[in-house]
Amino acid sequence: MSESTVVAEIEELTVEVGGRRIVEGVSLRVLPGRVTALVGASGGGKTTTGRALLGEFPSGARVTGSVRVDEALVGYVPQHPAAVLNPARQVGALLYDIARGQVRELPRRARRAAARERVLDALEMAQLPDVPRLLRRFPHQLSGGQQQRVVLAQALLLGARVVVADEPTTGQDALTKRRVVDELAAVAARGIGVVLLSHDLETVRALADEVLVMRDGRVVESGPTERVWLAPSQPWTRELLSEQPTLGGDTPAASDSCTVLRVRDLRARYRGVEVLHTPELALRSGECLAVLGRSGSGKTTLARCMAGLHRTYEGAVLLDGVALPRSLRDRARHQLAAVQYVFQDARASFDERRPVLDQVARTAIRLRGVSPREALAEASKVLNSLGLADELADRSPARLSGGELQRAALARALLARPRVLVCDEITSGLDTVTRRGILDLLVGLLRDRDDLSLVLITHDLDTARLASRIAVLDAGEVVQQGAAEDILTAPVHPFTVSLTEKQAMRKRSAGKRLVE
Structure with a gap:
């Protein structure tokens, strides 16, 4: 590939904020029709490097090196799609604004039809079903996976020659991930250069032509994807690519304990339309229940009903046999502390103007009556245990990575000393090393605290294996539930079957590579 075909290039990029180098000496080339992936731990510099192609850097950053985009329009698909979607405008209006800008040279009568055709084509390419109904929705009426696909449609509408995809499969089920992989591969096949920033190693291996492994702002290893996967030269790369470990022992069974x-x-x-029907679901004290389903299946709606964040429902959510008020605003302080919710989009759950440490400590002050001094000390201890040093905890949320903020959100919930911890896709945006640490922590919490129960909202089968029981949702209905071992060894619903078959194929493939 000649130098003239390079559509974007970064050379020796160093980004320093507040005396700390968050990116140091990074170089990469974006070629048409090729996918370059950046992988590594949260806070390793992937997003800063990717956003440099858009000419965007953190506030107050000191930047050296060069970024060249050779007359290329750069589209960006962010990790948190809600941040770039106007909450006050319907999806159709957002997309038509872009489409009309692309057809301004056409005669007036032809513009409307051309813009509509472009929008519908982009939505189809982004794998978004039920188009007419979706166009009338506002961003907050979409699932996280649907929001990501709308943003991808925006990038396609722009006609970009480079697409920076920042965690495009975060929070999505296996079937949707496959569609995203197919779509990004099709984007590259059209001659568009793709820069993929991801913790999802399966997606990276399926898509990327070249991989750059980052740690602490530096590229520690790079090369063709298969070479890096099969023969990594650096210990950090080997640790990052290692298989998900067994979590160590069984999750405590709670068959004889009371229902909490x-x-x-x-x-x-939702807006008068029934989106979830759950006849019966029980969580016992000391138990881990995984709620498994694809994007838009109703998992988050169920979790939000439990936590008092979605109040438009019939039926009841009972704590110790007593119905909880539908809205958290009507719940007593002990009820708020008892059921804590960890959001999938951690960034949106923090006040950007206050240090993270103060916000985490506030939970203990407000819900447990702890003094500010004691609360700060406890918050620091819990954050440290999750891998966030005091120097990071004293920062504003804007200066933390998505993975770091997810850990801070978990710490904030733990400071309430809850009896039920509802975790909504909290590992979906984390690298493999951090994900293992979070899951190990959750296992330890269940073992150490007999009074703690865990609800894991997930699309990921490996995460669901942490649970003692699994409930599978599809199209707003509980289609299968029972002991985790039974669900995983004898799946009934097509979604569960597809997940187990995919994992079996992956293991067979890994075994074949090992033999070779």
């Missing part, structure tokens, strides 16, 4: 939370004949509505 029960969902009974729950029918949740």
Whole structure:
């Protein structure tokens, strides 16, 4: 590939903020029709490097090196898609604005039809179903996966020659991930250069032509994807690519313990439309229940009903046999502390103007009556245990990575000393090393605290294996539930079957590579 075909290039990029180098000496080339992936731990510099192609850097950053985009329009698909979607405008209006800008040279009568055709084509390419209904929705009415696909459609509408995809499969089920992989591969096949920033190693291996492994702002290893996967030269790369470990022992079974939370004949509505029906679901004390399903299946709606964040429903959510008020604003302080919710989009759950440490400590002050001094000390201890040093905790949320903020959100919930911890896709945006640490921590919490129960909202089968029981949701209905071993060894619903078959194929493939 000749130098003239390079559409974007970064050379010896160094970004320093507040005396700390968050990116140091990074170089990469973006070639048409090729996918370059940046992988590494949260806070390793991937997003800063990717956003440099858009000419965007953190506030107050000192930047050296060079970034060249050779007359290329750069599209960006962010990790948190809600941040770039106007909440006050319907999806159709957002997309038509872009499409009309692309057809301004056409006669007036032809513009409307051409813009509509472009929008519908982009939505189809982004794998978004039920187009007419979706166009009338506002961003907050979409699931996280749907929001990401709308943003991808925006990038396609722009006609970009370079697409920076920042965690495009975060929070999505296996079937949706496959569609995203297919779409990004099709984008590259059209001659567009793709820069993929991801913790999802399966997606990286399926898509990327070249991989750059980052740690602490530096590229520690790079090369063709298969070479890096099969023969990594650096210890950090080997650790990053290692298989998900067994979490060590069984999750405590709670068959004989009392039910702490029960969902009974729950029918949740959104703008008058029923989106979830759960006749019966029970969580016992000391138990881990995984709620498994694809994007848009109703998992988050169920979790939000439990936490008092979605109040438009019939039926009941009971704590110790007593119905909880539908809205968290009507719940007593002990009820708020008892059921804590960890958001999938951690960044949106923090106040950008206050240090993270103060916000985490506030939970203990407000819900447990702890003094500010004691709360700060406890918050620092919990954050440290999750891998966030005091220097990071004293920063504003804007200066932390998505993975770091997810850990801070978990710490904030733990400071309430909850009896039920509802975790909504909290590992979906984390690298493999950090994900293992979070899951190990959750296992330890269940073992150390007999009074703690865990609800894991997930699309990921490996994460669901942490649970003692699994409930599978599809199209707003609980289609299968029972002991985790039974669900995983004898799946009934097509979604569960597809996940187990995919994992079996992956293991067979890994074994074949090992033999070779």
